[in-house]
Amino acid sequence: MKKRISHIISYILICLLLAVGFLGWGPTETISHRAVAYGERQEAREAVQNSYRPDNLIRFHVVANSDSERDQLLKYAVRDEILKEVSPKLARSASLAESREILKSMDDELLNIAKRVVREWGFDYPVSLEYGVFPFPAKSYGNIVLPGGNYEAVTIKIGRGHGANWWCILFPPICFVNVEEATDVPVDGKEAVKLDTAAEKLERKQQFCFFFERFFK
Template identity: 40%
Template sequence: MRFACTIFLLLLLFAQGTVLAKGNVIRLHVIANSNSPGDQQLKERVRDKIIAELGPVFAEMEQRQVAAWLEDNQDVLVNLAAVAVTEAGEDCPVRVRFTVEGYPLRAYRENIYPEGRYRSVQVILGKGQGRNWWCLLFPPLCFVSETVAEPGEGQEIEGRIWLWEKIKELFRKLFQGSCQQDSFFVFPD
């Protein structure tokens, strides 16, 4: 047991960042009509409008509240995007859908979000065939300055995640059958 605790503490010191559970994350994904400069600018205007309006709404909410609000207010998201489109002098249909989709590894501040499938709110402009933009609605990192891993830092982050996965595997093997369901050693997947 002492060995396991030592490994756990070393992991915490080494990681210098938190690998967050995918189930606690909700992403905003804005997809442009096309890759034309005008459509890309429109995507950014829609993004800015949604972030400006929803930032204060989500500021004090917990994850479940954000998810419920999004599901109950899909029309608000459509209207925000439509207003941004109209203000830009464009005529482009807007769709919103809730889905689960794959995202690459990303670091925001001290938190690490591994590559994988996450819940998303997609705002699709027109045909939705252009480059996209995404951020985290929850935790609310769309509304603050993002810190994205610089080129070369990804290997360090991937190494930390690899180590985290190996240590979780070790703990599962060490404590398999000896820990109860409500054990201290419960790891996010």
């Protein structure tokens, strides 16, 4: 009985220590270490943010004919086909200027793709494509906040263009990754730091506690 009580107490203490360690509280992490880690996280955030400014990126917008369910689904179908075509080409681009030339050379091709998708869906909407500099309000894209201003962009308008638009960033190419992982895009040749969330840390702590609970039963 005493031995089992001792095991239970050990289990509780281990879980408490894991909670302290994994969540970044207490003696397992010194003040100086926390300060260094915080500084590194801040630098990573600033590097990512500085890489997405009006003067160094290209946006992509697809504007739906209306907000009806059918028109919105059509918008996404056009988006998918366009990104499927430009993704492999822009993935090899090393600069804003190179990406700009690639996109300009594909104007007619991308417009024809959009028109084809619209026809395949049984619509006769007119489709237009514009490449230029347009004013946009401040927007957030995953963990990135884009200030309001004039941005270079490729814009495809379907029909009247009265519906909600879908947008992403073509260069640097984060249209092709999950929005939640936007901070993993390389910045100045370095991988941006991916920060663990408190939920992920808590989950790891719970997994350790589960292991020890099973072990001591």
